[in-house]
Amino acid sequence: MSNTAFLTVAGAKRWDLYGPIHKGLRLAHSQMLIRLGQADFTHDQSALMADLRTHLALGAKHLAHEDRHIHPALERRAPGAAVALEAQHGHHRRRFAELERSMAKFEGASIPERAARGRALYISFVALVAEDFEHMAEEETVVWPQLCALFDDAELAQIEMDIIAALAPDEVIAFMRMMIPAMAPAERASLLGGLKANAPAEAFAAVIERAARPTLSTADFDVLERLGLAA
Ligand SMILES: [Fe+2]
Incomplete structure (x- = not known):
């Protein structure tokens, strides 16, 4: 995709490599946090556990x-610059492993133990979200400011396109389901406008039907329709 409007976010004067996906992750973390907080762990929670694993x-x-x-x-342009990030990612991976153990303990718990195991799982997830x-x-x-100093927008866009190109179609939909409802209207219009201009028509239609329509309010989806971006 060559259109530099794609994934350029209103208000970000440079290519916003992190903004859209991080907004999506924050929304999805928050929704999961609320569901785990409201869950009655004395009852079957297999659907919630499946969604948490996804x-x-x-x-x-x-x-x-x-x-x-x-x-x-x-690292190629600023040796050592990614060391702290790698360490933080390593810490996140250990949290993911801890969460998987918490889930297994909850799923294997006897009925009297379930509430306590569910609370422990909730706290593990809270810790992951806080750190993330x-x-x-x-x-x-x-x-991001370091990246902007080291790379021009075309290079930052290429990094983004390389990430997207490596995704399977279902993974694109899964990430779009996080990102589209998390964005401000102008950001959403920019993302979807770039996608419509550059992606195959079937791929764009799949994003609209599987990621935008199920996650947006009627009012937000109406805005896309008025912009000619709903199909
Ligand atoms: Fe990261």
């Missing part, structure tokens, strides 16, 4: 994308 798998993929595409580029919010803010306020 959520954590997407979070792990996001870390892998940054590890594979952003950190090596950063801090980490993503650091990426946007410390690392």
Whole structure:
């Protein structure tokens, strides 16, 4: 995709490599946090556990994308610049493993133990979210300015396109389901306008039908229709 409007965010004067996906992750973390907080762990929570595993798998993929595409580029132009980021990602991975253990303990618990195991799982997730919010803010306020100093917008866009090109179609939809409802209207219009201009028509239609329509309010979807972006 050559259109530099794609994923350029209103208000960000430079290519916003982190902003859209981080907004999406923050929304998805928050929604999961609320669901875990409201869950009655004395009842069956298999659907919630399945959604939590899907959520954590997407979070792990996001870390892998940054590890594979952003950190090596950063290191090539500023040796040592990605060391702290790698350490934070390692810490996140240990949190993911801890969460998986908490889930297994909850799922294997007897009925009297379930509430306590569910609370422990909730607290593990809270800790992950707290650390990830801090980490993503650091990426946007410390690392992004470094990237902007080291790379021009075309190079930053290429890093983004390399990440997207490596995704399977279902992974694109999964990340779009996080990102589209999390964005401001102008950001959403910019993303979808760029996608409509550059992606195959079937791929764009899939994003609208599987990621935008199910996640947006009627009012927000109406805005897309008025802009000619709903199909
Ligand atoms: Fe990161």
